[in-house]
Amino acid sequence: MTDMLKVEKLAKSFTLHTQGGTTIPVFEDINFSMQAGDCIGLTGESGSGKSTFMRMLYANYLCASGSVNVFHDGRWVDITTATPHDILEIRKVTMGYVSQFLRVIPRVSTLDIVAEPLTTLGASEEAAKDKARQLLSRLNIPERLWSLSPLTFSGGEQQRVNIARGFIADYPIMLLDEPTASLDAGNRQTVLDLIEEAKERGSAILGIFHDQAARDAVCTDFFDVTKHRIEYDG
C-alpha cells in the first residue's frame, strides 16, 4: 500500500485574545496515516473537533506542533511548515476538500464553478465543462440551473454543487466534511458511488459522516478524534 498522508504528534490549541487571552487546548499527540484506497471515517460526537482536525490537515487551521506530511508530486511535504505557495499547489494538485459551505463569487455560473478546479489544473475549457455537466447530471442538478449562480439554490442543491466541484479533479487525497448531510436517499447513494469510484482510482479519503449507514457503506476504517482530545474546563 502507498502511504499518502502521515500525521505525527499533532497538537492544536486556540488562543482567544478577545476573551482575555484564554488558551483552549484541543488536541495533543495525534498520530494518523492514510494509504491509497483507504476511506477512513472520523468519529466522535458533535463538537469533538472532527472538522477542526480536518481543517488542520488542509492547512486551513494552524497546528501548535507536530507534522502533517502529504505525498505531493513524488515527494513528502510537511504542510505545517510549507510556504503558502506550496500549500496552494498541494490544494490544486493533490488534496481536495469538500466543506459544508459553498463560498463563491456572486454571478459566476454553476457550470463554471464546478469546472474551475479542472481548468486550473490545465484541462481545456471544453473538457472541464463536459465533466462538470456529467457530475451535475449525476447529482440531479437540473440543467436549467447550470447557467445560474448557485448562491440562490437550496441548501441541498448547494451541497451537491460543492460535491461536484470537489470530485471533478480526481485528487489523490480527499477530505470530505459531511458530504451526505441534507441529501435525499437517491443523491446520497450517488455521493457514496463517487466515493467508491475515488477509492478504486486509489484516492485516500478521510470523511465525516453523520449517518451510520453511509459510514458503514464506504469506510474501510475509523479514527476516533476524541481519544486525543484534551479536556478543558476553564
Place this chain on the structure above:
Amino acid sequence: MSRDSNILLSIRDLTMMYGSRIGCQDVCFDLWPGEVLGIVGESGSGKSTLLNCISAQLEPSEGQVSYNTRIEGMKEVYQMSEPERRLLMRTDWAFVHQSPRDGLRMNVSAGANVGERLMAIGNRHYGDIRQSAENWLGKVEIESDRLDDLPSTFSGGMQQRLQIARNLVTGPRLVFMDEPTGGLDVSVQAKLLDLLRSLVRDLGLSVIIVTHDLAVARLLSNRLMVMQRGRIVEQGLTDQVLDDPQHAYTQLLVSSILQT
C-alpha cells in the same frame, strides 16, 4: 526551494514616516507572478500609504522596493532614473484607484481614456488604438456605443470598469488596487469581483489589493497581510488568516464582521 529568481516584487524594511507619525513601518514581503495579495486593516492602519510607497507614488523614508524588470531583472525602483520609472508605471504596472475620478480623465471620452495609455507608450495608428479601446470596453462590459461618451455620463460602476480597462490595455504584469470595490452597491460590486477574478486568471496578472472588506479579500486574494498601526501583524494563506486568526487584532477584525 529556490524560487528567488521568480519573485516579481520584493519589499524590504519599508518605512514611511509623516514627520514623527508612522505611515507604515518595517514592512517586508515578496510577491510571486500570478499571485493576488490582499492587504486588510481598518482605516488609518497604513494600507494606502504602503500601497503608494510600493507603487512608486510616494517615496518611503527607508527601505527597498525591488521589481523584476523584463529586461534587466531585479532593480530597485527608487534607484531608477525618472524616465525609466515613469515608463515602468505606464507599461508593466497599473494602478486602480478607489475613486475612478483619480484614475480617469473626466473631460475626454471613454475611448480616449483607454487609448491614451497606448499613445503614451508610442502607439500612433488611430484605427488600431480605437479598435483596442473598443475591445477593452467590451471586456469590461461597456457597450461599444458609449465609446465616444464622457466618463462623467457613466454610473459609478461603469466608471470603475472603465478605469480598469484604461489600466489593463497596456498589458501590465502587476496591478495595484486601492479599495476597487469601495463605494459601489453590492450588485455592481459582485459584477466587478467576477470581472477582476477572470482578468487575473486569464491574463496571469499579479495583484496587490488593499481593502477593508474581508469578504472581498477572501474571494480575490491567495495570501493576506493584516495591518495595524502601520505594521504587518499577521500574514499567511487567506483562508487560514480569516478562519484561524492568531493575532489579537485579526481576531477582533474577523469577529466584527456582520453576518447576512
